Amino acid sequence: MLLHYLKIIFYCFPALIIAQHIDPITLEDEISKLNDQQQYETSLLKLDKIVQDPKSDPFDKAHAYIQMAYTFKRVYNYVMTINKLEQAELEAKKSTHREELESKILAEKMFVYFDMQDQSTVVMLLEKFDDNTVKHLTRETLAHYYTVLGAVAFWDEDYKKVEENYNLAISILEKDNPKHLPNIYRAKLTLYSTLGDYNKAMQTFEKGLYYAEKHDVPIYNIIMHEGLTQHYKRIHDYENALKTQQLVSEKREQYNFTNHSEKLLALQNRLKEERLKIQQEAKKKQQIYLVVISAIIITLIIVLLILLRVYKQKNKLILRENQYIRNEVERLSAKIDTKTNTKNILESHNLTERQLEVIKLVKEGKTNKEIGVELYISENTVKYHLKAIYELLGVKNRIILRETYEL
Secondary structure: OHHHHHHHHHHHHHHHOOOEOOOHHHHHHHHHHHHHOOOHHHHHHHHHHHHHOOOEOHHHHHHHHHHHHHHHHHOOOHHHHHHHHHHHHHHHOOOOOHHHHHHHHHHHHHHHHHHOOOHHHHHHHHOOOOHHHHOOOOHHHHHHHHHHHHHHHHHOOOHHHHHHHHHHHHHHHHHHOHHHHHHHHHHHHHHHHHHOOHHHHHHHHHHHHHHHHHOOOHHHHHHHHHHHHHHHHHOOOHHHHHHHHHHHHHHHHHHOHHHHHHHHHHHHHHHHHHHHHHHHHHHHHHHHHHHHHHHHHHHHHHHHHHHHHHHHHHHHHHHHHHHHHHHHHHHHHHHHHHHOOOOEEHHHOOOOHHHHHHHHHHHOOOOHHHHHHHHOOOHHHHHHHHHHHHHHHOOOOHHHHHHHEEO
16 A cells, blocks of 8 residues: 555656646747658657657647657658547647647648548548637648638539639638648649649649749659649640659659658657667666665654654553652652641540530531430530530631541
8 A cells, every 4th residue: 555655656746847838830840841851750759859758748749749740641651640640639638728739630630531532531520620620720721721621622523612712722821831832733733624724724733833842842843743644644645644654753762752651660669669668667766766765664664663662651651650659649648647637636625524525416417406405405505515615625616626626
């Protein structure tokens, strides 16, 4: 039982450390730049450090997991992307910013399933959105949200609504983060190609490619060329479709998604092994600390028990001594009373035999009349004798006589 409580104290102690809040916007910018430079391992290490920091609270950890999801998404590892979003969701439930975090996580999950072309899941997740959810989205996330709405409208062949949503997304990104505009232009390329507006399709491709090259984001360069490949196939221009597809293959090989994903997974496993090793070492130290603390506490308890026993024994001795002193005082007091008794022996006074008889009957509590009857004298005679006795002994009444003198 003692060890159980010690463990609770030991494990709960980190909670006493003051939590800190990261700046999610700054963190997202830092991770985005690292990912644009294909420094995915650096991103993951930085984010893992936040997750493992005892000063990080659920808000910090949730954002770190969201950024991990972004990183795995960049290398098309959707399984790990969803896994990290679920971990973020667990942290969000413990945060005071739960509503804001869950809105962001819901949007990111929808974007992942949208990338995976899982239309039914996308529609299901969209149904969970309401005005309260949307208000928590950043403008960049809102732009991607409009892109998904446009895609859903495309599936329903509501092309007017498709273009409206795409244009809303573009207007937001042009002001806030034009780096991601190729995402929208890739979708618009498909729209115009489907509608047979080939001029707009090529213009849209050029715009998307412009932003991809301007901001040096290889993945956007690839998706723009993938969109162009599909456009050529749609218009049966198989020669250009083949050329563009070959270009996409070359770019994908350069980008090497699989290799990046494998490196990230390897890093993830290495970090897990290192954490497990650290946890095992910490557990051993905890056990040593618990044993030492337990030994100290047990020693203290034994000392306290010994002191308590000594105290009880001393207390008994003191009680015995007090009782002995009390008995001695009583014995000495009785002895003194015997020697200095205030009561006087009546025989030492010159009293007549009749007066002694009267005193004896007074001490027995008899009245004057009763005394007279017993001594065969009148009541007045009794009074006479008492008056003489009072004067001789120096007392005022029969009560003092009864208590002061003894035969």
